[in-house]
Amino acid sequence: MFRKLLEAFFRHKLLVLLPPVLIPGIVSPIAVVAMPPVYETTVSVWIDHPPLLNYNDGSSTWVSGVQSQSGRLSELLRTRAFISDVASRTSLAPLVGSAAGQARLADLIARDVSINGTSGAATTSVTDHLLVIRIQANTAQLSYELCKAIVDAYQEKTAADQTDQASVAVDFYQSQLQTAQQQLAKSTQDLRRYAISVQANNPDAAQPADAQSGFAAAMLDPRLGALQSNVQAGQLDVKNAQANLNQAQQSAMMSAQGQQYGFQVLDAPQLPTAATTQIKKIVIYPIAAAVVGLGLAAMLLVLLVASDRSVRSEVDLASGLRVLGTVPSLQLKRIPKKLRSVATRRAIGVPAGMALPASGGTK
């Protein structure tokens, strides 16, 4: 079979090689000419964790800031809400209202947005600090608008998220502080009432002069001791709640300010002035065409072999037929093709006196 394929290939090499040569030859110029111009806008963002600011920005020891941020951005770009937010800041805003428009926007983002060299929402970061976002669009304006909108929307969303988290934390610790303060006020009130009632029942009892004598009095009066320890616990709760509140407020402030350092736009998006050469697409089309051509050539080769019912060697003959020998064709290049069989016969018969044909074609 391998021999038959080889034979068919070399026998019909022009025909077999036609598809892999012709198809890329036709497809490539058409693809290059028909390819719409693409404008690309790039924004470079420096991702860093400010070492002097101790706050939680969502990063971990195991992934770099770039990986963390690019991951967040990629995931956001898969959400309809974020895409709508981005689109509403651009000339694509009319698409936001409809489901079809949403789908088109999602396709557009997935195809045209590249984060650190990876298209769509998938990300692979190879750098530690630099996050590069590329936007390709059919018009320079759209490319610029999309790029700017994505960065703005991302920054705003991140800031809003942190603000929301901080306000939730501050509210929580404020309510805790309030509860602790109320508890402390109640405990203090109880102690004061008890002290007044004791003094009213026993006017001769002297007020404790100092803490030592107060402790001794408490040791003598268990109720007084319990009220005093309630007051002390309440004071401790208030102190802890106050500390937590201060910490939350500080973190919120640092997060808001630290975000500016952690996500610094170094190269702001600029309106592209010329279309980008799409090397990848220019290369891909001829390669794809060549692959298709090769597939067609392979099919053609198989068809040629399958449709060849002629006898070419012993194996093609019915079993039982004995082959006495094979007479090869003579390579009589200078003899006209129609005279080659005559020339062969006469060359074989020359010893018996056969006349050879002249190369001019006369017998």
Added chain:
Amino acid sequence: MNIIADPQHHGAAGLPPDAEDDTATGAGAWLRTTSSNTDLAKLGDVQPEWLFKDCDELFRGIYTRAGTGFAAEVLAVCSAVVGEGKTTVSVGLAVSIAQDFPDRRVLLVETDLQRPILADDFGIQSSPGLLDCLVNKEPLLAAVRPTFLANLHIVPAGVAASGRGRPLRSSHMAAVVDAMRQSYDVVILDLPAILANSDASLLTDLADGVICVVRAGITPVAMVNRAVEQIDPSKLRGVVINGTDSAIPGWLRRLAGI
């Protein structure tokens, strides 16, 4: 060995007797052969001397495997359709046997009356030929022509004429073949194509053995099978595949071991 100009095979002038006559009568056909140096030069890259050295061994192998040579017999060479190289193989076998067995007389008979080519190949007059023997009852001797090889003679088909019926089917054909058997050790009948001319299968009955020629890359297997079905299996010596050539470059064949 210069086969063409070997005086051992040829007459004093290097020509068969009637060839000299043809030259004298102005036919000029044999002159082409005798002045073959000019024609050979025109062949360019093919030198018949070395060509025939290879072909000689090739046809020697064919007739050996066909069991021909030592025994006296009539060997028919046929094919399924026209243009498969029957005459080429017939000529090759005849020349090879005649050269290998100088003491045995070999006769090559052209029986394809519709496409006679032997006379033209040898540059001799077509008539008288086999047809004249069959129709006009000419003696066989009149149709037999000598060649450059002393023990090889040929019988051309003769001039075909319309309205003569099917001479090959006449009973006289068997008598002619018998006469050939009497005079020659090996008779090679160059038959018409079996599927194109039904006379061919009748003629195979007159032969002791049949060789079927198949043109490589042209003749469909089905046609070969149909042709072979018309030949008595006991007489079929085998198949010769003619015109085999591989399109695969030599270096690739060596590399792939095919």
